[in-house]
Amino acid sequence: MKTVSSLALALLTGTLSALAASGWQTDFTAAQTAAKKDGKAILLDFTGSDWCGWCIKMKKDALDQKAFQEFADKKLVLVEVDFPNNKKQTDEVKKQNEGLQKKYGVEGYPTFVLVDQSGKELGRHVGYLKGGPSAFVQKIEGWTKTAAAK
Secondary structure (H helix, E strand, O other): OHHHHHHHHHHHHHHHHHHHHOOEEOOHHHHHHHHHHHOOEEEEEEEOOOOOHHHHHHHHHHHOOHHHHHHHHHHEEEEEEEOOOOOOOOHHHHHHHHHHHHHOOOOOOOEEEEEOOOOOEEEEEEOOOOOHHHHHHHHHHHHHHHHHHO
């Protein structure tokens, strides 16, 4: 049993490390703090990372691409709001994700919600977006320009 617990902890730590290395966080409160400090918006990715085909495709086609990652590094704090079938999550993350899903009225995956540092919604896209990272970056830039004009 001790070996299984150690293995599970190692896998969870590895998953969290992989998320952090790719720029994605799972803690919304920490993301808000970082966004305030750096003057960035927050992109919430509501996903079913291990079962949602369109989520997996969007990640592969846009989110994991260098062009999106370079844009995000400069302009965004990234938060994965995941609802997996098999991937382990802490109870705190599950509770937070359910609260965010309810707060932003998310009913399907993938859903991307851009918010300011206070959590106010600036833009939203539901579903897969064709066109790779350039189309997604263009959409996000449109949301930020619209928000700035208000």
